[in-house]
Amino acid sequence: MHDSFRLHYYRHSLSNYGDEINGWLWESLAPGLWRDDAETLFCGIGTLIDQTMPDAKKWVIFSSGVGYGPLPDSSILSKTTIACVRGPLSAKIMNLGSDAYVTDGAALLSYLPQCQPAPESERHGIVFMPHHFGMDDVQLEEACAAAGIEYLSPRWESKATTERLRTARLVIADAMHAAIVADTLRVPWIPVQTSSEINTFKWLDWTMSLDMPYNAIRLPSSSAVELIRNATLPLRAGNFAVRDATPENALRHYENYQKVRQTPWWIPRRNIVVGLHKHIAKPALTSGVATPLRKFIDKRALDATTEALRKAAGATSYLSDDRVFESKRDELASRFKAVTGRIIQ
Structure with missing residues (x-):
């Protein structure tokens, strides 16, 4: 468990919808947890698990996926806590068990009041x-x-x-x-x-x-x-x-x-x-x-x-x-609490 995290996600000069969700979702779920000078990088929403992951003192992978480049070097993975990856294919490539994946972290949007299903x-x-x-x-x-x-x-x-x-x-x-x-x-x-x-x-x-x-x-x-x-x-x-x-x-x-x-x-x-x-x-x-x-x-x-x-x-x-989605979303919330100490409600 860490006191603060620095967000890591794909940033493009022209912006991209899925990546930009990182910029406000995590702060909405856990206000004050995120700092630009934090030593632990938090790898969130996106196909981010590859060799472009920069060096850091510690890493947390939370719902990110594999899909483009090769896996990070062992020097990165040895300092990484894998809370969960996005899906079974990412888990397979990383030689992880079936309990290592949950689903994409954007599912946590459903905890926000403004993101409840519309009538x-x-x-x-x-x-x-x-x-x-x-x-x-x-x-x-x-x-x-x-x-x-x-x-x-x-x-x-x-x-x-x-x-x-x-x-x-x-x-x-x-x-x-x-x-x-x-x-x-x-x-x-x-x-x-x-x-x-x-x-x-x-x-x-x-x-x-x-x-x-x-x-x-x-x-x-x-x-x-x-x-x-x-x-x-x-x-x-x-x-x-x-x-x-x-x-x-x-x-x-x-x-x-x-x-x-x-x-x-x-x-x-x-x-x-x-x-x-x-x-x-x-x-x-x-x-x-x-x-x-x-x-x-x-x-x-x-x-x-x-x-x-x-x-x-x-x-x-x-x-x-509905039941599958809610189960996976709640499992994400549980794993988020495990690595951050914050309860999503």
Whole structure:
């Protein structure tokens, strides 16, 4: 047990909804516990367990997940208290027992008065949230408007975004924490996948923690530039989607990806492909000469994405069982008390 903690979570210059929840949830649950000069780092919501974890005197991992890079060095793990990880796949990669995982820490939002499920009379509309890396050079907002779906940016202020998720009738989620928060707020949700950047491993890690399946609906590229971007992603560090989303395939994909990253040609190949996309393919497609072709592809892509969103909105939605969710949420609260001494009520 520690007197204070320093929060560790992913920070991006353009903001990202799921990560930004860390900035206010923990202070709301345990006021005064968090200090920027604390010696113990608290690894909370996010796919954070990897070699980017900085050195610290002590670490506490609380509901974080594995999913992108290799595990931290033993020098970090030897100073780490693992209160819990996000799901069974994270526990498997870390060689932990089945009692090591609970679920994503955002489930604790349901203890906050402002995050109680909205009455049916207050719920309205279908909202869609894209992955925060898949928002540029796309026509997703236009496709949503054409499909009668409300576009919700992961870069918008996170408290207001949470409130809009709370009052939605249905959430279509490309961004995983749109689904996690919707489930926490007891709003049905539907998973979609806009590119190979959508990480099957971490989605399964979470859904399996709440005894739910995961089968994302693939959306087509919504613009000509997005089409080129998505085609090159698997060659430049953006290959995280598994076509047959089984736990075995996700684990195999994660382990194979770590091996590929360690090969001597990985970084040169990635840099070459990034350069080709940035300096040749994209400029060529956005040049004046290519305008007629780009507009033609854009129109067809927008129509296809609009229709795909309409169909997705009518698909079978997901929602974890109330008893399963409440059990996991309460277990998170118990483990939070064990490592912080604070009772969540």
